[in-house]
Amino acid sequence: MNDQQYPVHYVCTKEEALNLINQHKKFWLSDCGCRVGKGSVCKQSRIDVCLYFTDTWEGMGSPLRSISKKEALLVLEESKNKNLVSRPFRNPKDKNITDGVCFCCNDCCAYFLCPDEVCDNGKYRESTDMEKCNLCGICVDLCYFHARKIENDQMIVIKDNCYRCGICAEICPEVSIQMILREQE
Ligand code: SF4
Ligand code: SF4
Structure with a gap:
């Protein structure tokens, strides 16, 4: 795929979001356009959670x-405390540059609903150590994308x-999930 055909948004882990913040010196914040579009309330978090590393955007x-x-x-x-998903957005003219990060949940955010x-998957994939997992089900309830279930x-x-x-991986009480770099798919 040509770089410029990538979707604007992609998903990343909180550690990657922290790395992005640490790569920058200036920051701006706006209300989240999705949350504003649904009445400026969110059952899960405050609404000013769109973080920018540049002021070239209008604000969502x-x-x-x-x-x-x-x-x-x-x-x-x-965003960690409220279990929001980190969703960076790329510069529309140069998709190799990340211009900021939104923090999303399934109450309002468009790509859940x-x-x-379209939104790219993250660079890392989950790997669960089944020996450590006690089947508590916490991750099943928290995964927004219905990617985990307990059967038999x-x-x-x-x-x-x-x-x-x-x-x-953030919430597993048994620390049985690691995020590991995935091969290109
Ligand atoms: S949160 Fe951890 S211990 Fe609980 S079911 Fe999920 S992987 Fe297993
Ligand atoms: S299994 Fe669910 S919570 Fe875990 S990384 Fe995948 S989408 Fe996120």
Whole structure:
């Protein structure tokens, strides 16, 4: 695929989102356009969670406001606490550049709700150590993409459904899930 044909958005882990923040010195925040579009409320989080590394964007749901790195890190921290999916967006003219990160959930965000909205899978894939898994089911309930289920006392991962967001690895109490770099598919 030609670089310029990539979807604007892709999914990444929180660690990758932290790396993106650490690569930048200036930050801006706007309300989330999806949350604003659904009435400026979200059952899961605050609505000002669209983080930018450039002020060349209009702002998704409100004008941009400049914030400190400390505030940017707090947005990331909140996204972890609220189990939001990190979804960076690329520069529309140069898809090798990432211009910012949205933090999404299934209450409002378009790509959860609309099957036509295209978004790339992440670079890492989940790997579950079945010896450590105690089948508590927490990851099954939290996976937005219905990629995990327990059947016949076995954890089953439906790889085609997995967006590689890494939330299951963040929340597993047994630390039985790792995110590992996947080969190009
Ligand atoms: S959260 Fe961890 S221990 Fe619980 S079912 Fe999922 S993989 Fe297994
Ligand atoms: S199994 Fe679900 S929670 Fe885990 S990485 Fe895949 S999409 Fe995310």
